[in-house]
Amino acid sequence: xxxxxxxxxxxxxxxxxxxxxxxxxxxxxxxxxxxxxxxxxxxxxxxxxxxxxxxxxxxxxxxxxxxxxxxxxxxxxxxxxxxxxxxxxxxxxxxxxxxxxxxxxxxxxxxxxxxxxxxxxxxxxxxxxxxxxxxxxxxxxxxxxxxxxxxxxxxxxxxxxxxxxxxxxxxxxxxxxxxxxxxxxxxxxxxxxxxxxxxxxxxxxxxxxxxxxxxxxxxxxxxxxxxxxxxxxxxxxxxxxxxxxxxxxxxxxxxxxxxxxxxxxxxxxxxxxxxxxxxxxxxxxxxxxxxxxxxxxxxxxxxxxxxxxxxxxxxxxxxxxxxxxxxxxxxxxxxxxxxxxxxxxxxxxxxxxxxxxxxxxxxxxxxxxxxxxxxxxxxxxxxxxxxxxxxxxxxxxxxxxxxxxxxxxxxxxxxxxxxxxxxx
Numbered sequence: 001x002x003x004x005x006x007x008x009x010x011x012x013x014x015x016x017x018x019x020x021x022x023x024x025x026x027x028x029x030x031x032x033x034x035x036x037x038x039x040x041x042x043x044x045x046x047x048x049x050x051x052x053x054x055x056x057x058x059x060x061x062x063x064x065x066x067x068x069x070x071x072x073x074x075x076x077x078x079x080x081x082x083x084x085x086x087x088x089x090x091x092x093x094x095x096x097x098x099x100x101x102x103x104x105x106x107x108x109x110x111x112x113x114x115x116x117x118x119x120x121x122x123x124x125x126x127x128x129x130x131x132x133x134x135x136x137x138x139x140x141x142x143x144x145x146x147x148x149x150x151x152x153x154x155x156x157x158x159x160x161x162x163x164x165x166x167x168x169x170x171x172x173x174x175x176x177x178x179x180x181x182x183x184x185x186x187x188x189x190x191x192x193x194x195x196x197x198x199x200x201x202x203x204x205x206x207x208x209x210x211x212x213x214x215x216x217x218x219x220x221x222x223x224x225x226x227x228x229x230x231x232x233x234x235x236x237x238x239x240x241x242x243x244x245x246x247x248x249x250x251x252x253x254x255x256x257x258x259x260x261x262x263x264x265x266x267x268x269x270x271x272x273x274x275x276x277x278x279x280x281x282x283x284x285x286x287x288x289x290x291x292x293x294x295x296x297x298x299x300x301x302x303x304x305x306x307x308x309x310x311x312x313x314x315x316x317x318x319x320x321x322x323x324x325x326x327x328x329x330x331x332x333x334x335x336x337x338x339x340x341x342x343x344x345x346x347x348x349x350x351x352x353x354x355x356x357x358x359x360x361x362x363x364x365x366x367x368x369x370x371x372x373x374x375x376x377x378x379x380x381x382x383x384x385x386x387x388x389x390x391x392x393x394x395x396x397x398x399x400x401x402x403x404x405x406x407x408x409x410x411x412x413x414x415x416x417x418x419x420x421x422x423x424x
Contacts, residue, residue, distance in 0.1 A: 019139050026142035029149030036158045037115035038108075047107050047161020048076060053085050054099025057092060062235030064243025075103065086251035088197050089231030089240055090224045111158050114165040118148050121172035124185075125343040128172075131180030132310035134347070144343050148336075152365045157333035164333030167196050168340075171321060174203065175340045178317055179310075183216045190220035191227075199337065202286070202324045261388050262329035263395035271393075286327050314344040315352075319406040326399040335363050335395055341402060348406075355405035363398040366391050 052072045053063040061067040063085035072082030098106045122145050129136045148154060148168075157164035170192035177185030186207070194200035204221070207213035232240050251257060259270035266282070269275050318341040325338050342360050345353045370390035 022139040022143045022146070025146035025150075027146075029146035033115050033118060033149040033154070036155050037111045040159065045080070045160040047110055048072070048079075048103065049082060049085065049087070050091065050095050050110075050161070051098050051103055051106050052082060053087070053091065054095030054097070056085075057096050057231065057234060058099050060234060062231070062240060062243060063095075064235055064240055064247060083254065084247035084250050086244070086247040087195070088244065089228035089235075090194060091227075092229075092231040093227050094195065096230075107161050110161055114158055117165050117169035118154060119145065121169045121339070122148065122343070124172040124176040125340055128175045128179040129310075129344075129347075131176070131182075132313070134310060136343075140346060144339075147342065147360075147364070148339055151336070151339075151363075152367045153333050153335040153363075156367070157336065160333075162331075162333045163196055164331075164336040167193060167199055167334065168336035170200075171337050171340050175317060177216075178213075179313060181212075183213075186213060186216040187220045187223070190217060191223055194220065194224045196334075198328050199324060199330075199334075202328065203320075206320050206324075256331070257329065259329070261392055262331060263335070263392055264325065264329055264399055265327050265396075266329045267392050267396050268400070311347050314347055315406055315409075318344055318348075319403070322399065322402040322406055326396075326403050330395075332367070332391060332395065335398070338363075338399070338402065341406075349409075352405045352408075356402055359398040359401035359405075362394050362401075366394040369394065 052068060052075060055075070056063040056067050056071055059067075059071075068085045069082050076082070098110065100106075101109065122141060125144075126136045126141055153164055156162070170189045173185050173192065174189035176182060177187075177189055190200060190204055190207070192200075193203050204217050208217045235243065255261070259266045259276050261267075321338060321341055325334070330337070338360075341356060345356045348356065370387045373390055374387040
């Protein structure tokens, strides 16, 4: 199957210019990634949460109690105080591993692993195409690496030590597992994504109703529970779950997690209807709609499954990622979750590719754009208006553009089917 890139007719000179540009952009991206991963002073705003949780667990205590903030104040007395530990107990092996090292060494390891995952994700995306007998042009792979490495979400994730690169790598593993029909990689992907449970949970819902993925989701769930077992032993099952739910409630109400700051549908609802609290019902409806959509529009166990083209499989997989990103309240660094869609874009219809490319251009260096409108002396542009509103708007618009571009064929086909049904 040819890509849009393969159908472009250019002179040899123009092609050389394109190649030099792509490889030069890749080289620039690698230098930029190396600087952010190994030479910039880490802010460690979020990473220290992971590290301190490991320290608390290593002492035989539960981070879902006041022991977390107390120990955080001991390690970081002059920095911003740790609030609550709101991540699930399956973080136990990751956090306790990081706690084996001093804080500065641990964040260095985390950032090095993140840089490696940017490159590793590109490898698995290319292998996803190879599994469909499609050879991704080297210049496109080079451009993608340059784009992923210099995307502002990557720099921000590395700087504060967040999980954006982690869920990007999980999405890349998932693409390879689904397109190459490699169940072990689907298991690994779900395990990684369950470290961010609202993302991993929706991914699991999309997969679990499809018979060929049911076993993989169950295995990933069992392994995740085993990862959490030491945390349950330390804090007790009831105490751990109760503490987690209490901390999640406190965390969701913090300034960095309210609609208008986060990206996606919740912020769109807030801007249109001034509704800032959607509650549990929102997530219940999203979960039910996810199950229905997976069963209705992506039923690979039907007679037409064998007739699906690689392009259709890439579009369906990309739509799943786009919908998940849009319906969940994500942060700036989480936009990396959408990068597999960009890699597949040359194999979509032309109008889809144009809209998706425009969406990624909007989301590429959105913080730099927002900082143009920041008030003098503002710090933490992502959390202060009008800068925060601009960044959230750009991320939400980009997500919505991708969803609409990929969903349009299904929506139009459904509308035509309803018209035919009504005419009978």
